[in-house]
Every structure is written in C-alpha cells, then in structure tokens.
Amino acid sequence: MIAPSPAGSTGVPASAVVPPRRRPYAAAFRALLCAAAVTGIVIDLFIGDPSRVPIYFTIQSNALLALTLGWSAVRAWTGGPPLSPRLTGGALLFIVITGLVYHLILANDASGFSMTDDPAHRDTGWHTVSNQLLHTVTPIGAVLDWLLLTAPGGLAYRYAAQWLAYPAAYFAFALLRGAALTPGTPARYPYPFLDAAAHGYAGVATNALVLGLLFYALALSLVALDRVRPYLQPRENRISPTRAGGLK
Structure with a gap:
C-alpha cells in the first residue's frame, strides 16, 4: 500500500511528468573544450618531461576543467541535472587564473617574472600549440560556457574562500618540493614568482x-x-507538453 503524499502531492516523480531536457549543443561545446584541454596536456607530455609536466598549475587546472566539462557534457547530453556550482565555479576560477597569470605575468617581459627567455618554455612548434590550447582556448571557452550555457545565480560568496584552498595547497606543494630538490634541478620551482632560491622565502611569501x-x-x-x-538560455515551459502545437 502506497502512503499518501504530503500537501496534496501526487507522489509521482518530477521526471515522470516532465521528461529530461537534453542539451546537445551544450554537450557538444563542452566535449570540444574538454578535448582541447586533453590535447594540450598530451602534447606537453610528449614534448616535455612527463615526470615534471604534472607539477604545473596549468596542467592541473586544465585536467580539472577537462574532467568537469566531460562530466557536464554527459549530463547535458542525457538530460541529467547540472553539476554542483561549487565544482564548476571552482574549475572556472582556476582556469581563468591560469589564463590571466600566463598572459599578464609569465608571457609578459615587463612583469619581472616572465618565462619567455626559458628555452624549455619558449613558444616554438608544438609548444606553441599546447600553450594556446591550455592558456587561451580553455580559459576563454570556459568563460563562454559559463556565460552562455550555464544558469546564473548558482554561485555563493562563501565559495570564494573555499576555492582558495587549492591555490594555497599548490603554493605549499611548490615550496616543499623545491626545498626537497637539490639546487640546479630543472624546474625546481615551477614558476619564477615561487622561486625561493632567487627571491627568498619572504619574497615568495609576499608574492603569494x-x-x-x-x-x-x-x-x-x-x-x-x-x-x-x-x-541567455530559453526557459523551458513546464505546463505545455513537449509536442508540436500549443504553448511552447
């Protein structure tokens, strides 16, 4: 015997009344963006030292974005619920940080922390392709996905401090790793502004x-x-049926 549902509810799940709303265009865009991030990472693994590539914030943020977008693409294709804004917002923040730090600091000779003179990071051949995919295509694509394909109002101000836990953990990891390696080790510190040997721990702490x-x-x-x-997405009508004719 089925217990009566509260407050006049019929007890029928919403999914049985309103069919899942598939979003194939959003799924396709997210799948392409996921592929761009994966392609950039794979290129770096092939042309660089596979043991060092994963230590970079660029690689880690793009890997997180690829996982988030891939999962979100499946949800959009099947009509499943969207991912938690805490997760998607964090992935968005980290990839935007990646793009901004690269273009404003690492690729900017006037910043004082440029990596353009480092032969291992010079834009040549496949490295240029991976750089553009990981520092330009994925950040811009993630912002477009957020602005055009994601419902607003899901982010909370408390998330901002929570998201900073990852950059803080990365900062600690970079310093501990650098302290454990011998001086002269390639990529001992992944980024110039984290180089304690060059700037001292006080200087690095100020930068951080x-x-x-x-x-x-x-x-x-x-x-x-x-x-x-x-x-910017059209709101789905919850009253009219999904068939030709009638209200839409």
Whole structure:
C-alpha cells in the first residue's frame, strides 16, 4: 500500500511528468573544450618531461576543467541535472587564473617574472600549440560556457574562500618540493614568482600574498557577476507538453 503524499502531492516523480531536457549543443561545446584541454596536456607530455609536466598549475587546472566539462557534457547530453556550482565555479576560477597569470605575468617581459627567455618554455612548434590550447582556448571557452550555457545565480560568496584552498595547497606543494630538490634541478620551482632560491622565502611569501588577494578578488567578482548576469538560455515551459502545437 502506497502512503499518501504530503500537501496534496501526487507522489509521482518530477521526471515522470516532465521528461529530461537534453542539451546537445551544450554537450557538444563542452566535449570540444574538454578535448582541447586533453590535447594540450598530451602534447606537453610528449614534448616535455612527463615526470615534471604534472607539477604545473596549468596542467592541473586544465585536467580539472577537462574532467568537469566531460562530466557536464554527459549530463547535458542525457538530460541529467547540472553539476554542483561549487565544482564548476571552482574549475572556472582556476582556469581563468591560469589564463590571466600566463598572459599578464609569465608571457609578459615587463612583469619581472616572465618565462619567455626559458628555452624549455619558449613558444616554438608544438609548444606553441599546447600553450594556446591550455592558456587561451580553455580559459576563454570556459568563460563562454559559463556565460552562455550555464544558469546564473548558482554561485555563493562563501565559495570564494573555499576555492582558495587549492591555490594555497599548490603554493605549499611548490615550496616543499623545491626545498626537497637539490639546487640546479630543472624546474625546481615551477614558476619564477615561487622561486625561493632567487627571491627568498619572504619574497615568495609576499608574492603569494599579493596573488592570493588578487585571486580572492577575482573569485568574489565571478560570484557577483553570476548574481546579475542574464540567463541567455530559453526557459523551458513546464505546463505545455513537449509536442508540436500549443504553448511552447
């Protein structure tokens, strides 16, 4: 015997009344963006030292984005519920950090922390392809996916501080790894602003504090923009049936 449902509800699951809404275009876009991130990572693994490639924030943030987009693409294709905004927002923040740090600092000779003179990071051949995929294509694509294919209002201000746990953990990892390696080891510190041998621990801590505050401001800005941006997707009609004719 089926117990009566509360508050006049019929007890029928919503999925039995309204069929799942598949989003093939969103699925296709996310699958392509996922492929771009994976391709860039694979290229770096083939042309670089596979033991060192995974230590870079660029690789880790793109790997997280690829997993998130791949999972989200499956959900969109099958009509499943969207992923948690805490997860997708974090992946978005990290890949935007990757793009901004690369273009404004690492590829900028005026920044004081440029890596353009490093032969291992010089833009030549396949390295140029991977650089553009991992530092330009995926950040821009992730922002477009968020603005055009994701419903607004899902991000909360408390997420901003939570997301910073990963950059903070990466900072600690980079310093501990560098301290454990002998001087002169290639890529002992993955990024110039984290090079304790060159800047001292006080200098690196200052760099990390400044970047951390900027990252927090960026995270808060994403949440604030998410609260006011319009929803560019057509809202699904929950009353009319999904067939030709009638209301849509």
